[in-house]
Amino acid sequence: MAVLEVQGLCKRYPGFLLDNISFSLESGRIMGLIGRNGAGKTTTLKSIFNLVHPDGGKIRIFGLDMPQDEREIKQRIGYAGGAVDYYKKKKLRDISAVTGTFYSGWDDAAYHRYLDAFSLDENKTPSELSEGMRVKFSLTLALSHGAELLILDEPTSGLDPVSRAELLDTFLFLKDRGVSILFSTHITTDLEKCADDITYIAGGKLIDSKPLNAFMSENAQAGHGDSLEDIMVYYEKESLYEKLAD
Amino acid sequence: MKNLLIKELRLASSPLSYIFLVAGLMTMLPGYPILVSAFFICFGIFHSFQFSREANDTLYSVLLPIKKSDFVKAKYMFTCAIQLIGFLICSALTAVRMTALSGAAPYANNALMNATPVFLAFVLLVFSAFNLLFVGGFFKTAYKIGMPFLSFGIAVFILIAAAEALPHIPGLEFLHSPAGEKPGVQFAALAAAAVIYCVVTLLACKKAQRRFEKIDL
Numbered sequence: 001m002a003v004l005e006v007q008g009l010c011k012r013y014p015g016f017l018l019d020n021i022s023f024s025l026e027s028g029r030i031m032g033l034i035g036r037n038g039a040g041k042t043t044t045l046k047s048i049f050n051l052v053h054p055d056g057g058k059i060r061i062f063g064l065d066m067p068q069d070e071r072e073i074k075q076r077i078g079y080a081g082g083a084v085d086y087y088k089k090k091k092l093r094d095i096s097a098v099t100g101t102f103y104s105g106w107d108d109a110a111y112h113r114y115l116d117a118f119s120l121d122e123n124k125t126p127s128e129l130s131e132g133m134r135v136k137f138s139l140t141l142a143l144s145h146g147a148e149l150l151i152l153d154e155p156t157s158g159l160d161p162v163s164r165a166e167l168l169d170t171f172l173f174l175k176d177r178g179v180s181i182l183f184s185t186h187i188t189t190d191l192e193k194c195a196d197d198i199t200y201i202a203g204g205k206l207i208d209s210k211p212l213n214a215f216m217s218e219n220a221q222a223g224h225g226d227s228l229e230d231i232m233v234y235y236e237k238e239s240l241y242e243k244l245a246d
Numbered sequence: 247m248k249n250l251l252i253k254e255l256r257l258a259s260s261p262l263s264y265i266f267l268v269a270g271l272m273t274m275l276p277g278y279p280i281l282v283s284a285f286f287i288c289f290g291i292f293h294s295f296q297f298s299r300e301a302n303d304t305l306y307s308v309l310l311p312i313k314k315s316d317f318v319k320a321k322y323m324f325t326c327a328i329q330l331i332g333f334l335i336c337s338a339l340t341a342v343r344m345t346a347l348s349g350a351a352p353y354a355n356n357a358l359m360n361a362t363p364v365f366l367a368f369v370l371l372v373f374s375a376f377n378l379l380f381v382g383g384f385f386k387t388a389y390k391i392g393m394p395f396l397s398f399g400i401a402v403f404i405l406i407a408a409a410e411a412l413p414h415i416p417g418l419e420f421l422h423s424p425a426g427e428k429p430g431v432q433f434a435a436l437a438a439a440a441v442i443y444c445v446v447t448l449l450a451c452k453k454a455q456r457r458f459e460k461i462d463l
Contacts, residue, residue, distance in 0.1 A: 051308065052462040074311035086302035087257050098256050099247045102310045 002060075003027050003149050003180045004048070011043050011059035016204060018043050021057070023199045023209035025182055030175050032191035032212075034228065036236055041184035043199065045153050048182075049079050055169075061149065063096040063227075075103060076148040078142020080135070085126070093122040096144070103145035111144035132163030139170065148244060150174070152183035156190050168194045188228035199230075201213040202236055250312065250320035256307075260297035261444045263328055266290025270335030273361050274343065276352035280359055281406045287332035288398070291325050293377070295384055295391055304388050305463060314457040318385060322451045323379055329373045336361075337368055337408035348425040357412055362422045363432035366440035374439075374446040375401040390459055393412035 004025040008087040008137070011018040024220040025031045035041050046052045050060055050067040059066040061073045081173050090232045100106040115122060126134055134213065135155050137187040142150055171181055171194050184190065191198065199209040208215060220226050253418055269286030272278065279315035298304070307317045340361040347353060376398055381392025413422035 048463070049309070051305075055461070071311045071313065074309070079309050086299065086306040090257055091300075095258055098249075099310070101252065102312065211353045 001027050003062055004182065005058075005060040007042070007060075008056045009044065009047055009059065010055045011040075011052060011182055013043075014057050016040070018047075018204045019206075019245065021206050023206070025180055025197065026179045027148075027180055028175060028183045029196040030183075030194055031197040031199060032195035033182060033199050033201065034186065034188065034191065034232065035184075036186060036232065037194065039201045040204045041201060042153055045079075045151055045182070045184055048151060049077075050145070052116055059197060075105065076137075076147060077151060078145070078147035079151045080138035080155060082141060085134070086129040089122075089125050091123055092120060095126075096122070097106075101140050101143070103134070105146040107144055110146075113141065114143055116139040127211055130163075130168070131158045132160065135159065135163075135167060136170075139167075143174070148179060150181045150183070152181065154184055154186075155208060156183075156185055156187055164190060188232060191228060200232075200235075207235060235237060247316060247320060247323070250307070250316060250382075251323060254294075254320055254324040256438045258294065258298040258301065258303040258323065260290075260293040262293040263290040266293070266337060267328065267332050270332050270339065273336045273339040273365075276356045277358060279406055279410060280365065281368050282360060283336060283403045283408050284332070284369040284401075288372065288376040288402075289328065291328050292304070292364045292391070292395055293378065294324070295321075295381075299389060299391065299421070301327050306414070307329075308463060314459055318455045319451060322377065322381060322447065322454070325377060326447065330377075333369060333373070337366055340366055343424065344426045350424075353424040355438065356422075356424065359413070360422055362421065362423070362426045363429070363436040364412075368405060368431075370436075370439040370443040372402055372405055375405065377443075377447045378450045382454050382457075384449040385458045388463070389457060412425050459462070 001023040006024065009018065009021040016038075021040070023037045033041050043052060043212060047054045047057075048061070048066065058069070060082060061147065062076060064073050066073055077221050081101055083215055090242075100108070100111070114120075118140060120129075120133060120137055120140065126137065129137065130170075138155075139150070159167065170207055171183075174181065175196075177193075195212050197210065198212050198215045200207040200215075216226075216228075216231075225231045252422055266286050269283045269290070272283035273280050291365060308314055312360070340363070343353060343361040353360060366452070379401055380391075380394045380398040383393055386394075412418050414418075421432075423441055
């Protein structure tokens with residue numbers, strides 16, 4: 001069953017067009033949204049969450065329409081644009097206490113379980129946490145209200161290798177519990193470790209969206225490369241040498 | 247809505263919004279343009295908007311399972327709550343000046359505006375200008391606060407100048423009386439200002455909600 005369906009998503013900015021993006025994410029799977037900087041990954045994720053207004057296309061989450069059923073959908077999903085970057089001088093305890101009042105499914109026991117697992121101290125403020133710990137707090141908030149779908153915008157950017165590995169472990173743990181995850185990144189090695197599906201956007205256009213294994217084997221057979229990094233470089237590398245020489 | 251108001255109080259408001267309520271005490275100052283007290287009360291609220299902007303309150307809030315329009319409504323409710331407290335402080339002190347202290351020399355010989363129901367009417371007009379120009383202007387972008395506050399500042403300057411000039415217009419000298427002459431006229435002006443405050447705030451809130459819905463965050 002598809003928890004997220006994006007059909008023909010379009011968004012026009014001056015100098016940039018997100019053009020006819022379509023993909024779907026099945027329940028209990030991890031999808032990586034890849035593309036180089038400025039490809040349209042964040043615009044896609046923000047459109048899904050109704051933070052920007054698409055010029056065209058349809059978004060359905062849990063079979064409900066966004067933005068018509070926005071409130072009901074948001075009760076069941078979590079969004080994190082990387083590390084927590086709000087209320088940096090407020091204690092985690094205060095942020096979570098307020099956040100919890102908005103969700104009917106908020107589970108205090110789960111919240112404290114995740115705090116312990118991530119070694120987060122409620123008496124600290126986000127400004128006192130490292131980038132990795134702030135990502136974990138962001139996840140803690142999303143998971144404590146029983147989010148069935150997590151949408152994460154570059155959650156591993158800026159993390160050290162150990163923190164990234166821990167975060168990917170967390171994704172696999174959540175996947176085993178039926179949580180679906182869509183996360184954007186340009187760190188391709190992260191996806192090779194945990195993603196089931198790949199959606200690849202370049203220059204605002206959809207290159208491909210399919211299971212990771214199929215994506216890798218098709219591109220390997222076509223001679224585009226054996227790793228995600230090689231494939232991205234194949235599709236997108238411009239010859240700067242020639243440009244600079246002109 | 248209750249949750250959003252609690253969020254405003256616990257996370258998004260600046261302590262300066264409460265501290266600047268002390269400016270209501272300026273109502274007691276003789277020889278001073280006491281309408282400035284309303285400006286300072288609004289200045290305190292301005293700090294909460296600035297504080298919440300720096301704290302990324304907008305993004306946090308719209309990620310919650312709420313309607314975007316409720317976020318705007320909560321900001322207006324918080325603003326109105328602070329203004330109501332400020333208005334009550336000014337009203338209580340105006341009552342003291344008009345009764346127990348009406349004969350006090352500093353007020354009897356006051357060259358500037360005395361605290362009367364017309365003063366309170368002007369307080370409400372200052373608050374109306376804040377809700378329309380600053381809060382309404384803020385929701386054009388949900389980010390920029392400079393120009394909206396500047397336009398509010400200009401409006402306040404005009405209102406204070408008008409309030410101070412009125413008693414010098416022939417026939418309106420009674421507005422200067424410390425005991426509040428012609429109370430019928432004065433309370434009618436106050437009632438009219440209260441209606442203006444309610445209508446302007448409601449319309450400004452509706453327009454801000456429409457503007458905020460259209461913003462790409």
